[in-house]
Amino acid sequence: MIGISKLYCGTVEASDPIRYGRQSKDLPAHLLQFSSDKKPVVVWNTTRACNLNCIHCYAKAVHQSRDRELTTEEGFNLIDDLATFGVPVLLFSGGEPLLRSDLPELTEYAVSKGMRAVISTNGTLITEEKAILLKNAGVSYVGISLDGLEKVNDQFRGVKGAFKKALNGIKNCQKVELKVGLRFTINKLNIDQVPGIFDLAEKMNIERICFYHLVYSGRGSNLVDQDLSHSETRKIVDIIIDRTKDMYTRGLKKEVLTVDNHADGCYLYLRMLKENNPRAGEVLELLKMNGGNSSGEGIGCISWDGVVYADQFWREHSFGTVLVRPFSQIWSNITNPLMAQLKDKRRYVKGRCASCKWLDICSGNFRARAEAVSGDTWGEDPACYLTDKEIGLD
Numbered sequence: 528m529i530g531i532s533k534l535y536c537g538t539v540e541a542s543d544p545i546r547y548g549r550q551s552k553d554l555p556a557h558l559l560q561f562s563s564d565k566k567p568v569v570v571w572n573t574t575r576a577c578n579l580n581c582i583h584c585y586a587k588a589v590h591q592s593r594d595r596e597l598t599t600e601e602g603f604n605l606i607d608d609l610a611t612f613g614v615p616v617l618l619f620s621g622g623e624p625l626l627r628s629d630l631p632e633l634t635e636y637a638v639s640k641g642m643r644a645v646i647s648t649n650g651t652l653i654t655e656e657k658a659i660l661l662k663n664a665g666v667s668y669v670g671i672s673l674d675g676l677e678k679v680n681d682q683f684r685g686v687k688g689a690f691k692k693a694l695n696g697i698k699n700c701q702k703v704e705l706k707v708g709l710r711f712t713i714n715k716l717n718i719d720q721v722p723g724i725f726d727l728a729e730k731m732n733i734e735r736i737c738f739y740h741l742v743y744s745g746r747g748s749n750l751v752d753q754d755l756s757h758s759e760t761r762k763i764v765d766i767i768i769d770r771t772k773d774m775y776t777r778g779l780k781k782e783v784l785t786v787d788n789h790a791d792g793c794y795l796y797l798r799m800l801k802e803n804n805p806r807a808g809e810v811l812e813l814l815k816m817n818g819g820n821s822s823g824e825g826i827g828c829i830s831w832d833g834v835v836y837a838d839q840f841w842r843e844h845s846f847g848t849v850l851v852r853p854f855s856q857i858w859s860n861i862t863n864p865l866m867a868q869l870k871d872k873r874r875y876v877k878g879r880c881a882s883c884k885w886l887d888i889c890s891g892n893f894r895a896r897a898e899a900v901s902g903d904t905w906g907e908d909p910a911c912y913l914t915d916k917e918i919g920l921d
Contacts, residue, residue, distance in 0.1 A: 528560055528737075528784055528785075528786050528817075529784060529785045529786075529789065529791040529792045529795065529817075530557075530560065530782070530783075530784050531767060531768055531771045531783045531784060531785060531791075531795070532771050532775065532780070532781065532782050532783045532784075533557070533782075533813070534792075534795060534810045534813060534814070535768055535771060535772060535795060535799070535810075536771060536772060536775040536780075537806055538775075538780065538782075539557070539558065539561075539813065540809060541809045541812040541813050541816070543558055543561075544558045544561035544562070544813075544816060549561060549562055549563040549564075549816070550562065550563065550564055551564050551565075551566035551613060551615040552566070552613055552615065554615070556616070556643060556667065556668075557782070559615055559616065560816075560817050560825075561813060561816040561817060562615075562825070563816070564613075565818070565821060565824045565825035566612070566613045566614060566615055566825070567614060567821075567824065567825055567826055567827040567858065568614070568615065568616040568617075568618065568825065568826050568827075569609055569614050569616070569617050569618065569826075569827050569828070569829060569854070570618045570620050570647075570826070570827070570828045570829070570838070570839040571605070571617060571618065571619055571620065571828075571829045572586055572620050572621055572622065572828065572829070572830050572831050572839065573596070573597070573602075573619055573620065573621060573622070573624045573627050573630070573633070573831060574592055574596055574621050574622040574623070574624065574626055574627050574831050575587075575588055575589055575592040575594050575596070575621070575622045575831045576588065576589065576590065576591060576592035576621070576622045576623065576626045577589070577590065577621055577622040577623040577626070577649070578590070578623055578626065578649070578651060578652065578686075579623070579649050579651065579684045579685060579686050579689055580684070580685030580686065581649075581672075581674075581683055581684055581685060581746070582682075582683055582685065582746055582749070582750070583674075583683065583712055583714070583741065583745075583746055583747040583750055584745050584746045584747070585742060585744045585745035585746070585747055585839060585840045585842075586620075586621065586622060586745055586839075587745045587746055588621060588622040588623070589622075592622065592831065594831055594832050595832055596627075596831045596832065597831065597832070597833055597849075597850075599629045599632060599633065601833070601849075601850070602629070602633050602636075603633075603636055605829065605833075605849055605854065606633070606636050606637050606640055606642070607640065608849070608853040608854055608855050609637075609640075609642065609854060609855075610637075610640035610641055610642055611855065612853075612854065612855035612858070614642060615642065615643060616642060616643045616644075616645060617637045617642050617643070617644055617645075618645050618646070618647055619633065619634060619644065619645070619646045619647070620646075620647040620648075620839065621647075621648070621831075622831070623648060623649055623652065624646055624647070624648055625646075625648055625652040625653065625657065626652070630646075630661075631660040631661060631663075631664045632664075634646070634661065634664045634665065634666050635663075635664035635665055638664065638665030638666075639665075643667045643668075644664070644665060644666050644667060645666065645667055645668040645669070645670065646661065646666055646668070646669045646670065647670045647672070647710065648669060648670070648671055648672070648696075649671065649672050649684065649689065649693060650669075650671035650672070650673075650692070650693035650694075650696030650697060651689055651692035651693055651696060652692075652696070653669070653671075653695075653696030653697075653699050653700060654699060655699045655702060655703070657699070658696075658699040658700050658702065658703045658705055659703050661700075661705060662703045662704070662705045666705065667706065668706045668707070668708065668735075669700050669705060669706070669707045669708075670707075670708050670709070670710045670735075670737065671693055671696060671697055671707060671708070671709060671710065672693075672709075672710045672711075672712075673690070673693055673709050673710070673711060673724065673727075674711055674712055674717050674720070675711075675717040675720035675723070675724075676690070676720055676723045676724075676727070677690040677691070679716070679717050679720050680693070682716075683716070683717070694731070697731060697733065698731075701731075701732070706734055706735070707733065707734065707735075708733060708734055708735025708736060708737065708782070709724065709727075709728060709733055709735070709736045709737065710737045710739060711724055711736065711737070711738050711739065712739040712740075712741055712747075713738055713739065713740060713741065713755065713763060714741045714750060714753045714754055714755065715753045715754070715755060715759070716750075716753055718755065718759065718763055721738070721763060721766060721767065721770075722766070722770070724736065725770045725774070728781060729774065729779060729781075733781070734781055734782060735781065735782040735783075735784075736781065736782075736783050736784070737784045737785075737786050738767055738783075738784070738785045738786065739785075739786045739787050740760075740785065740786065740787045740788035740791075740910060741753070741754045741755075741910075742787055742840040742893060742895050742896055743895070743896055743899040743900070744840040744841065744842060744895050744899065745840075745842070747840075748899065751899070751900070754910065757912035758912075760788075760910070760912045761794070761912055764785065764791055764794060764795075765798075767783065767785060768795065768798070770783075771783040787840075787893055788892065788893065788908075788910050788911075789819040789820055789888070789889040789890065789892050789893075790885075790889060790892060790910070790911045790912055790913050792814045792817065792819070792888055792889065793814075793885040793888060793889060793913055793917070793918075794912070794913065794917075795810070796810055796811055796814060796888075797917060811888070814888040815887060815888055817888065818887075818888070818890060819887075819888055819889040819890030819891070819892070820872070820889065820890040820891060820892055820893060820894070821890070822837040822838040822841060822869060822872075822893075822894055822895075823837040823838075823865075823866060823869025823870060823872070824869065824870060826838050826839075827854075827858060829849060829854060830842075832848070833848040833849040833850040834847075834848050835847055835848065835849065835854060835857045835858070837865075837866075837869055837894070838895070840893075840895045841894060841895035841898075843895075843898060844865055844904075846858075846860070846863055846865075846866055847860075865904070868905075869894075872890055872891055872894075872905075873886050873887070873890055873891065875905045876890075876891035876905050876907075877903065877905050877906055877907065878906060878907040879907050879911070879915070879918065879920065880892070880907050880908070880911075882918075882919070882920055883913075883918040883919065883920070884918055884919035885913070885918060885919075891905075891908065892908035892910065892911055893908050893910065894908075896908050896909060896910055897909070
């Protein structure tokens with residue numbers, strides 16, 4: 528996760544996380560990515576059921592889940608363990624988490640145990656009544672997925688009218704002053720929609736936009752040939768940076784991030800050097816604190832059936848189930864060879880990654896993409912768009 532607004536526009540300084548001691552339990556939400564202890568943010572796919580049929584769904588969600596899902600009581604037990612372990616954020620995802628009738632109970636319980644509860648949703652089911660329930664439960668943020676404006680988004684979602692319903696969901700969150708933002712997965716099918724998403728965020732006064740790079744998992748595995756070329760990626764990252772700066776200059780201090788391609792941080796720093804930006808050195812320090820890919824360290828996933836994964840996209844390797852052992856024990860068990868390697872992944876990456884001068888601030892990028900293309904867990908991430916010269920190999 529690369530905070531474009533934080534880094535390029537200077538909304539965060541290197542001294543900010545240091546002032547809080549860089550421990551997850553002490554950091555405010557906007558500084559968590561700079562923690563030193565890397566207590567994991569946990570994504571809990573509370574259900575596999577979904578009312579839509581997105582073409583890039585990493586969870587391969589279905590309209591009616593036939594998988595055994597954790598019960599409310601099992602969810603409470605899970606939350607108890609996560610809180611004791613020091614997990615700072617529990618992200619309720621799916622499928623569509625709002626299809627679980629006990630979602631307000633689960634989020635309220637997580638908040639009562641000292642965690643931040645956030646929700647990742649398609650937004651189509653957020654009525655004003657549900658927005659009030661989530662607000663009262665203490666939910667701190669709702670991320671709503673949009674992958675384009677009306678026509679393109681509805682094609683991605685597989686359901687006509689999904690765009691309008693999602694906008695209503697955004698408005699209902701705003702009515703009750705529940706922080707809401709957008710999630711957008713970039714690929715060839717919607718790259719031309721990025722400017723329109725910025726326009727929409729400005730028009731609707733949406734506080735946050737997360738631009739996700741495509742990961743080849745779930746139904747997203749069928750879109751490998753729709754991923755951006757390296758030149759297209761560079762172009763769209765520049766557009767994101769430019770539009771973020773433009774909003775900031777005009778006093779619209781929205782949070783903009785890119786997710787799932789840590790080459791973005793290196794690229795941003797190199798751009799700042801070319802521009803003789805006086806903050807470039809400080810940005811480099813923040814990128815070092817960020818640390819790059821955090822699968823198996825600062826991000827983890829628990830599936831609807833209780834199985835634990837290194838992150839929400841990478842389902843090829845599981846580490847156990849919370850129905851047998853607590854998450855805290857599974858996560859800390861470095862007798863598992865892969866879990867141990869993930870805690871020290873810079874030692875194991877291969878190819879260009881192993882010799883890259885930015886390894887300390889990227890950590891080899893995304894393992895799910897590397898393995899999907901090469902079959903090698905520690906191979907190069909094909910989505911790295913930096914040249915050999917830029918990474919110190921020329």
